[in-house]
Each structure stands twice: as C-alpha cells, then as structure tokens.
Amino acid sequence: MTTRIINGTLLTSGPEHQTLKADVYVTGDRITHIGDVPAEADETIDATGCVVMPGFVQSHIHLCQTLFRGAADDLELLDWLKKRIWKLEAAHDRLSLRTSAQLAVAEMMRGGTTCALTMESVHHTESALEVVEESGFRAVVGKCLMDKGDDVPDGLRETTDHARTESLRLIDAWHGRADGRVRVAFAPRFVLSCTEDLMRDVAAIARKRGVLVHTHASENRDEIAIVERETGFRNIRYFHEIGMTGPNVCVAHCIWLDDEETEILAETGTHVLHCPSSNLKLGSGIASVVELLERGISVSLGADGAPCNNRLDAFTEMRTAALLQKMRRGASRLTAREAFVMATWNGARALGLADDIGSLEIGKRADLVVVNLETLHAAPHPDPLSALVYAATAQDVRDVLIDGRRVVRGGELTTLDEGAIIRDARTQFVATAARAGLG
C-alpha cells in the first residue's frame, strides 16, 4: 500500500522543527519520501490549505475513565478520586471498560492523536488492550497498581503479589503486539496507593525488562503532605530513594516541586507529563514548565482522564499549556513551536519511541495527520504553526494515518463506529454508575 500526500505544508516537529511546502510518500507503514515523491500511489490525499504533521502523542491518558466524563465535576483531587472515580472504576466490567476505551480512542484519533501512554484501572486492562489493537491506535497501556490506601473500594483492592504478577502477565501477553503498536507499562497509581515494596520491585523489573513506569506525583498539596508524612520525603526524592527515576520513568503532573526534586528529574532523565487542563479543573496548580524545559527536562502533554478535563483533545492541551506559561512568565515564553514539539516529539521521547514516531522524517512510522486550516477560525494563517497551535481545533482534523493505515478519512473514523460508541457510552455509563451506587 502506498499513499501520496500532496500540496500541503509540512510541520516536521523534532529538535530541528521546520515548516516547509513539500509532499510526503508512504510505503507500507513507513514514510519513504519527503519532497521529491513518486508520481503514482494507491491513494493520493490532496492537502491543499492543510498542514501535514506527525500525530499527537498524548503522554498521560486514562482510557478507562472516559465513560465517567461529566460525572465528577467540581471536586479537588482526593475527593474526586474517593467520592467518584475509584467507585466508578471499581464498578467497571469488561464491557463497560471496552466501551470507555473505544470512546477515548475514537475521540483521540478523530482529533489527531495517534499515540498515547495510558493508565487503566486495577482490573479488565485486557479490554483496553483489545480496543487499541483492533482500532489501529498506538498506545503504551498500563494496568493500575493499587496495593494500599484509604477509602479504596473492595473492587480496586489488590495484594502486592497480584499487582506484580498481573502486570507481568500482561507484559508477556501483549507487549510488542501488532508489530510494536501495542505496548505495556507498569502503572503504580501514586505513592498513596502503592507500598514501598511494590514500587521498588516494579522499578527494578521495569528497568530489567526495558518497559516504562507510568505514575502520578506532586499534583496536589494535600497529596504531598501525606506523602511526606508517610515516607519522610517529598515525592520525587522518595521515587529516587527507591530507584524509581530514570529515562524509562514517566511522571504525570509534577506541579509542586522543590529545587532538589527538579535537579533529580534533570539528572536522571525522568520525563514530566504535563496536563494543563486537568491541573486547572481540579484546582491543583500550574506546573513550572518553562523552568523544567530550561533545565533540559523532557515535558510532554496529556489530557489526563476525561472526568477531570473533560476532553481528550491535544489541541486544547497545547494551547492551554502555552497560555498558562505566558501568564506566569510573560508573553514571549512557551512559544507555538515549543508547545507543538511538546505535543509530538517530547511525547514520543517520553514513550521511548522517538526513533519511530514524533516527527516527520524518512524511515519513520507513517503516523501522520492532515489538518485543514481553511476555516473561519484559522484563516488567513500566514504562519501555519501559529494557526495550528493557537487557532485550530480537533474538528479541523481531516485525515489520520497510523502505521500507514487511514484511520480517519475526511473526518470519518474508518475502524470504529462513532454512532454506536456514543450510544453504547450512554448505556454503559448508566449501568456502571448503578453498580457503583452512584446511579
């Protein structure tokens, strides 16, 4: 299968980001030509008036929570978890989790996200993995680990041994499936949900097996106070003490860091996953992204869970990330280019996939997005990158390829049934909320 994408403006991303008029040619699952492309192809996409870019990589998503969109508004983190999210997650069955993952993947692919790092619930992670495999989406999926904690419903409680063995079972069964498109990570929820034994073990096994560790830290000041009381350390220092820092460790939020913690992140190459909308909606705070980037720390973007956002929209996160840093540090900070690179290239780096995705380069996987800029809200776009970051919306995404396969064609999903997913989401939400006693 070959595809030509012609007449578009390329936004290449990567450390050497370029904006250029050029055609792209895809052979099988790879980009094989940029610029001078063969005249014949099985399919030709005319991208006149559009930008062609690498797919967004969202580095912090919970597929399992998408069903709970709009069911946990106006709460701070610990109440949000204890009063709503944990009860709802505990009430998931295989089918409700499958619907939740389908809704998430459909929304993301339709909006130009081609890859995500996701944290699921304690049970039924296989349902999420199946949806990723079937839909053509690319993801690194982790089963949530929760072997301790207060106010945790029975349905989410697990032993240390279960947390470990179930993760290893999923890694053995799924890591690298679909030619590497489906991958598995360890996902210890956060310090308050995991024993030190489990976190130490997981950190060591992940390093040995070459898989990611995906967790949350330093999101909320009440959370940090409990972590300090329980461990004697601030969050990132504690992770460092137990061996859970390094280039395979991805930490969502990192809002409230002291200088020592920032230093640890920089020295160890630990990745920060910034979720600006979620941080605002839960009233958590604003991360010091400019300072983290200045220290050379990799900061990428994610929408987090639908119930704390409430969209899974990379455009919203890019724009919000940039606007927040301008408010903190002045209008010249966090430029459109920096926000775009965070949303693509830095995401690929966090996931350990920068050799394969995250920028438009010959030889890379063909995870490509065509975004129409010929709209009232983006015209006249003298600078296409500015238009993409500050003006375009997810609805402007026209075509999406993952591994060279067209998963969105002219704004329509080709591998998932949008109408059926919206109907199933309603039914499955009602059933799950009833099981949770929140109906």
Ligand SMILES: [Zn+2]
């Ligand atoms: Zn999260």
